[in-house]
Amino acid sequence: MRYVIINGEDSGQGIDKGIMLTLFTKYGGLSTEEMAFGRYLAKKIIEAQHSMLWAQNKAGNYGENGNYGVTFSFR
Numbered sequence: 001m002r003y004v005i006i007n008g009e010d011s012g013q014g015i016d017k018g019i020m021l022t023l024f025t026k027y028g029g030l031s032t033e034e035m036a037f038g039r040y041l042a043k044k045i046i047e048a049q050h051s052m053l054w055a056q057n058k059a060g061n062y063g064e065n066g067n068y069g070v071t072f073s074f075r
Helices: 033-048
Strands: 006-009 053-057 070-074
Touching: 033 053
Parallel strands: none
Antiparallel strands: 006 070, 053 070
């Protein structure tokens, strides 16, 4: 199977591991309820197309080695 992966990234502080676990839940993360629901809905729409949506800190861990930021990806 062939697919394309699209990434969007920032250079912010990254996402804490505890928040990362709930980032795509209906009311998860540190955002307002509307933003959290938007991430949840985006993930559900993408998964309905047999694809994936995920996020990871650029360094693999929150703030590791001073490398900050998050990459959001979907395929």
